[in-house]
Amino acid sequence: MTEAYLKSQVSQFKFPKIVRAPSRFRVMPSKFKIEITEDCINCGLCAELCPYGVFSRPKGYNFLNKPKSYNCIGFECEQNDFYCVKNCPTNAIKISYDSTYKLLGDYRWTPDLILATWIQSETGHPPKNRSIEYKVGASGGGFDKIHFKIDKNVDPIPKEEIDTSIELNRRDFGPKITIPIPWYGGGMSFGSISLNSMLARAIAAKEWNTFTSTGEGGYPPELVKYKDHIITQDATGLFGVREETIKYARIVEFKYAQGAKPGLGGHLLADKVTPEVARMREAVPWRSLFSPFPFHSVYSVEDHKKHVDWIKTVNPKALVAVKVSTPTDVDMVAVGSYYAGANIIHLDGGYGGTGAAPDIAKKNIATPIEFAIPKVHKFLLAEGIRDEIVLIASGGIRTAYDIAKAIALGADGVVIGTADLVALECARCGRCESGRGCPIGIATTDKELSKLIDPMWGAQRIINLYNAWREQLVDLLSKLGLRSIRELRGRTDLLYYER
Amino acid sequence: MYRRYHIPIKHVPGRYAPIGKYIVIRNDFCINCGQCEIACLYDVHKRREDDPRKMANPISERCVGCFRCIKTCPKNALELRENEEYKKLGYKDWTAEVIKTLWFEAETGRVPVSGAGYKGKFAGPDYDSLWTDMSEIVRPTRDGIHGREFISTAVFFGPRNMILNFDNLDEEIDKLPVPLEIQIPFVLMPPSFGPVTKKFLKILYEVASNVETLVIIDYNDFKNEDIPTENIILRINAENVTEDALTKVKCIELAGEPRQIIEVTKSIRAIHPKLIISAYLPGKIFSPTFDLNVLLKMINAGVHVFHIRVNGINDNESHNETHIMKIIRKVHTFLVENNIRDAVTIMASGDIKLAEHVPKLIISGADLVALDTTLMIALECPLCLDCINGGLCKREIDKIDENWGIDRITNLLASWRDQLLEILGAMGMREVRRLRGEVGRSISYEEEEKMLEEYISGGNVE
Numbered sequence: 009m010t011e012a013y014l015k016s017q018v019s020q021f022k023f024p025k026i027v028r029a030p031s032r033f034r035v036m037p038s039k040f041k042i043e044i045t046e047d048c049i050n051c052g053l054c055a056e057l058c059p060y061g062v063f064s065r066p067k068g069y070n071f072l073n074k075p076k077s078y079n080c081i082g083f084e085c086e087q088n089d090f091y092c093v094k095n096c097p098t099n100a101i102k103i104s105y106d107s108t109y110k111l112l113g114d115y116r117w118t119p120d121l122i123l124a125t126w127i128q129s130e131t132g133h134p135p136k137n138r139s140i141e142y143k144v145g146a147s148g149g150g151f152d153k154i155h156f157k158i159d160k161n162v163d164p165i166p167k168e169e170i171d172t173s174i175e176l177n178r179r180d181f182g183p184k185i186t187i188p189i190p191w192y193g194g195g196m197s198f199g200s201i202s203l204n205s206m207l208a209r210a211i212a213a214k215e216w217n218t219f220t221s222t223g224e225g226g227y228p229p230e231l232v233k234y235k236d237h238i239i240t241q242d243a244t245g246l247f248g249v250r251e252e253t254i255k256y257a258r259i260v261e262f263k264y265a266q267g268a269k270p271g272l273g274g275h276l277l278a279d280k281v282t283p284e285v286a287r288m289r290e291a292v293p294w295r296s297l298f299s300p301f302p303f304h305s306v307y308s309v310e311d312h313k314k315h316v317d318w319i320k321t322v323n324p325k326a327l328v329a330v331k332v333s334t335p336t337d338v339d340m341v342a343v344g345s346y347y348a349g350a351n352i353i354h355l356d357g358g359y360g361g362t363g364a365a366p367d368i369a370k371k372n373i374a375t376p377i378e379f380a381i382p383k384v385h386k387f388l389l390a391e392g393i394r395d396e397i398v399l400i401a402s403g404g405i406r407t408a409y410d411i412a413k414a415i416a417l418g419a420d421g422v423v424i425g426t427a428d429l430v431a432l433e434c435a436r437c438g439r440c441e442s443g444r445g446c447p448i449g450i451a452t453t454d455k456e457l458s459k460l461i462d463p464m465w466g467a468q469r470i471i472n473l474y475n476a477w478r479e480q481l482v483d484l485l486s487k488l489g490l491r492s493i494r495e496l497r498g499r500t501d502l503l504y505y506e507r
Numbered sequence: 508m509y510r511r512y513h514i515p516i517k518h519v520p521g522r523y524a525p526i527g528k529y530i531v532i533r534n535d536f537c538i539n540c541g542q543c544e545i546a547c548l549y550d551v552h553k554r555r556e557d558d559p560r561k562m563a564n565p566i567s568e569r570c571v572g573c574f575r576c577i578k579t580c581p582k583n584a585l586e587l588r589e590n591e592e593y594k595k596l597g598y599k600d601w602t603a604e605v606i607k608t609l610w611f612e613a614e615t616g617r618v619p620v621s622g623a624g625y626k627g628k629f630a631g632p633d634y635d636s637l638w639t640d641m642s643e644i645v646r647p648t649r650d651g652i653h654g655r656e657f658i659s660t661a662v663f664f665g666p667r668n669m670i671l672n673f674d675n676l677d678e679e680i681d682k683l684p685v686p687l688e689i690q691i692p693f694v695l696m697p698p699s700f701g702p703v704t705k706k707f708l709k710i711l712y713e714v715a716s717n718v719e720t721l722v723i724i725d726y727n728d729f730k731n732e733d734i735p736t737e738n739i740i741l742r743i744n745a746e747n748v749t750e751d752a753l754t755k756v757k758c759i760e761l762a763g764e765p766r767q768i769i770e771v772t773k774s775i776r777a778i779h780p781k782l783i784i785s786a787y788l789p790g791k792i793f794s795p796t797f798d799l800n801v802l803l804k805m806i807n808a809g810v811h812v813f814h815i816r817v818n819g820i821n822d823n824e825s826h827n828e829t830h831i832m833k834i835i836r837k838v839h840t841f842l843v844e845n846n847i848r849d850a851v852t853i854m855a856s857g858d859i860k861l862a863e864h865v866p867k868l869i870i871s872g873a874d875l876v877a878l879d880t881t882l883m884i885a886l887e888c889p890l891c892l893d894c895i896n897g898g899l900c901k902r903e904i905d906k907i908d909e910n911w912g913i914d915r916i917t918n919l920l921a922s923w924r925d926q927l928l929e930i931l932g933a934m935g936m937r938e939v940r941r942l943r944g945e946v947g948r949s950i951s952y953e954e955e956e957k958m959l960e961e962y963i964s965g966g967n968v969e
Contacts, residue, residue, distance in 0.1 A: 033578035034578065035577065036578065074582075108588075112572075112574060117626075147627075148629050149956070150629045152629065271641035271643075271932060271934065271935075301650065301933075302643070306644060307648075308644070308645065309644060335640050335643050336640050336950055337646075341643050341645055344644060344645055361624040365621070367618075367620070367621055368618065368861075368862055368926045369929055371625050372866075373641050374641045375955060379959055386962075417962075434623075435573055435574045436626070437572050437574075437623075438571075438623040439621070440622020441620055446548075447547070500962060500964075503963050505959065505964065
């Protein structure tokens, strides 16, 4: 594939429009808490001074609006002339850290990361508020300990010349597919998330000319409209996999395992199996569905090849992606998939997201993705087949910087799951398994709760997030002196590991 | 007839009000608009029954921390705090999270399942520095707990014949006691704190006989109480072994100095060749200067089981700076190198907090574990440890209903067994005995991190 061809592909692509998509709720949690005490004389000076829009006074009114704390940039504002606390004539303004905010999120998705993702989904750009750490989490390992070395002497590349596209087929058979951003959406089934959330993801994938995946819960007819941007997943439960759903797809994905529950099949607990979901999965309503593990027809690479051949018989035009988890011998699995004729090998690391998984599995089985990428990348290089297969990583990729790090470690691109949902205002309370327990209306099949998500609004939020990420990637590549994201692959010399 | 081993569970609610992680605070800005009541799916916010014009105090223990009410409230009148009572649960690294997990398991008997990815730290010391492997495509796999394949969790307790000498087969086998087969790799024992009453011991041996495992009972308790002799490992101090103890049970456990244990074992073996003898080895023995050859001497004298106890709660003699996994690994490796590993069973106890620690200890080389503290927690002990200083049990564990206790502990064991099956299924193993010492099927954080660091600093791969 020539660079010129890729460039032409990308130049034809029109980037989706960024429209502000504010939160569905009145209040955004914020890092800082602004209080106006009783000493306030409603002079309105703060509303005149603050450039971030924290304070405002409706025209013709005497009283100030309730301060919009989440716009505040915090204590670093002290050095500015317009710092409200100093300027207030009656010392009526107080800034403090919000203690509620600290309880948002967890070590992997810190409050800052969640809030930053919400801001990016709202505005379509990286957060301007420098007090929010939007690059790394606080897990104390993996991506959170890997950083980029930015050499100040490198001449930055003009941003408009930078190309973030990757190709998804580098073998000499099958159609060529190029996506303008180095990621696509991971499998989330109908049942694990609501139809509206699936639609939001599908519309966003269409706008960005990338993909999202059906997950293992069948292919709802509402999604057929977006079939050119939807991967049909063929998982161990084979729920809803039919000849026509395989024929719809440009990419068919075999899900052997999932990072959050490696070695275990999919879990869909009884409360989520509504009659609609059951019909789609050809199962009994209100009964828990546990997919088997593994495919009971695949116990070797030869069996795996047989599977790939079935798909290619049904739909010769489809690319085949193989989603596997990360055992110690993941490199062998990857090479096996290559010889079976796969186009994409998708590694899902141990800390990936899930709709429901045993806690013991999430924490303790299989390696995190950071350790698996180098292993597979090196092995494929040694086998001389690295440039024929596309290596996609997933499982705990939260930010644009995680994407860049995964690529610098040796992946071609990544798959995004949880971040899509955080864009839809998920706060990671972890009640996805419970059916009617998702307060945001994402991981639910309840008719009422599903209505909380408007697909168009959701799609815009995801589109915005993707745009913000792309901007960050372009910025990073420019600083690193690279013209394309493909040049970043395996460039561990640009990284350093923090001890 | 074939009987598939299974531990029946039932829902056994706790006796005390649940302790939530969060406290929801409604401050004075509240205008009683009721938006939060509509927003909350978990019924934290309700109007007052006596005066529906006003909102009632939030029912905080139901809060899951989804932030929806906080984001909805038009007046910023809701705040979230961490519950101090929740934070106080537990003791040292037995965190509130550990206690809550064990309570959930004892209440439901199920495997804790939740949505969203792993939320904790990337890795940590000791148990958290090890991941178990899984099987995929190139290796056969197993169905796990929801499948049809049976995965055995049975283990042997006692000696295995190292060599069969066919010239005098009868005599060779006669020399050794027959090992007991127990259905789960968990032995029960009373903890060294809390109200270990007659009732508590009764609960333990009822559970042990129901789920087909063993329970370690102290000789003093055994003497005074009317305890059946089946499923019992009798703990005796090596100094005052009495003849009546040795005739009633199949296994005894000797506590004392290694030298003493060796002597006493020799004399017991001469009279009772069929008795399984376990040596109690508390953590303080395993100082850096400890000569592991003593273990060989013990085996030669006729010890069949090593009970290695490290860092039990309120247990000074089991204190050791080194983590239990490392000590077990060292002993296991030493015995393997001396070609004598199968002559003994290694039982680990002490610092075992969660179900995930069992497979990790077995991978390190243990055959089975003995549970104590977790059993007390299953009965709703919050590990306040007031009892150590002579305080009364806040949770009145001495007054529990016997059947309630039996069901709670049975639930805990069922949940732990199922979680062990999840790990074994994912690894493609058909029985837990195959897991012992399988370091090759585990992933070490230190090694992986070193490899990653080398990879990154080494630059571009050729």
